[in-house]
Amino acid sequence: STASRTLAKDVAYTLLAYGWAGALKTAILQDDVAGADAGKAKLQVLNLAADAGTLDVYLTGNDDLLDDATALTTGLAGGATLSHTSISAGSYRLRVTGNGDKTDLRLDVTGLALTTTQVASLLLVPGPGGVLVHAVLAVQQGTVTTLSNKQARVRVVSAVGGNGRVTASVGGSTLASGIVSPTIGNYAQVTANTGALPVVLAVNGTLVPVADLALAAGGDYTLLVWGPAGAPQTTLVTDDNRLPATSGNAKVRLVHGVSGLDAALTLTADFSAIASSVAGGQASAYASVVASSAMRLEVNSPLSSTALYTLSSVNVLAKGLYTV
CATH class of the missing domain: 2.60.40 (Immunoglobulin-like)
Structure with a gap:
């Protein structure tokens, strides 16, 4: 990833690199924010987990019910930032949910510690599956603490x-x-x-x-x-529930779960093979295909002269994830 940044003289910065191989992105934090008032901390939140979608963030006591909690921020889209907010210093339980759904829990960890006058950034970063998230607490010009999903x-x-x-x-x-x-x-x-x-x-x-x-x-x-x-x-x-790296594409794979069929299978999209030699009980790698409102998908076996499974005029959406 290549990006141009303008840096001011005598100002400290933190450069963040995030995303996946082949789709890296960067963000920069300016580490000159004035300290919080006594008994308070300043916290900003960055959603660096675009694959996880729009998120809500809650900071509560360890034993507080999420149903009764008020969000620190809601509707935080991928790449978006909640600017520095003043909150009481202390130790918090961090919970992150899908937007508007407290039952859609993406992260639940205790021990997020904010000290008096501290300025910090809470970074939401993706888990390997793309839906659950981890968090990183970066204190301005200070320590960095990982809050890993369990x-x-x-x-x-x-x-x-x-x-x-x-x-x-x-x-x-x-x-x-x-x-x-x-x-x-x-x-x-x-x-x-x-x-x-x-x-x-x-x-x-x-x-x-x-x-x-x-x-x-x-x-x-x-x-x-x-x-x-x-x-x-x-x-x-x-x-792999991460979104396609190309915005106009979808990801498609084939899973062979056909009982009694020993032959490997092939998946075609509009008559071009996108998965081949998929043995019983196995899954192909994800193929990136251009989204289409009328895609033809076929599953074929070398033991049959006709397709085992056909879907015609399938609406394959951009940024969609599909398993056949």
Whole structure:
């Protein structure tokens, strides 16, 4: 990323680099803001997690209910800044939600400490999945503290043959309860753990042994349950819910969960292959495609002379994320 900045003489600055490889952006903080009054602190908030969308930010006591809380700021769009605001010095619980929805929790951490007369910037930065966020507290000309998310998001996709019923929990959190295949479950938050999170899985009431999962903090995942009901298999798929780097494009991938079909699959968009050689239980990389109001998507197998699945005149939206 290349940008031109004008810097004043004898003024301290903080340069922020954020985003992803191939789509880096920069911002600059001018570190000459006058100190807050005694017993107060000055805090500005920057949303550097554009993929997470518009966010609301809450600073509360550790035990305060979010339902009763008043936001420090609402509707903070990606790249936007809440200018320095005077608040009481102290230790806070930081919670970040999707705009206007207190149940859509993106970050929940304690220990955000602001001292008397302090000037600081709260930076909201993206997690690897693109939806959950981390935070960084940068004190003007002082320390930098990372406030890391401790959660990951997981969903269950049941694709068991014969309309098999799937029940699953990860780390003690129930993700699916007797859902009938094929079903795409909703994301649920679980405690992240790069070591071992236990999985309890049953298909048609029969327990299925599954290896423990490693989930990165701030990541998004799909637990794909596939194969015949008598011998189901699982695959943990990493979901990349970051927005396309090009504003007029969408991201599309193929997940092969077809029971009883050993052949690899190919996905075409308007007759051009965008995913190929996708084996059973696997997901392709995301392909970036130009948005279209009438895209034709086909899934093909070398074992069939006709498409296994066809969608014609699909409205593929710019900045959309799609899995076939």
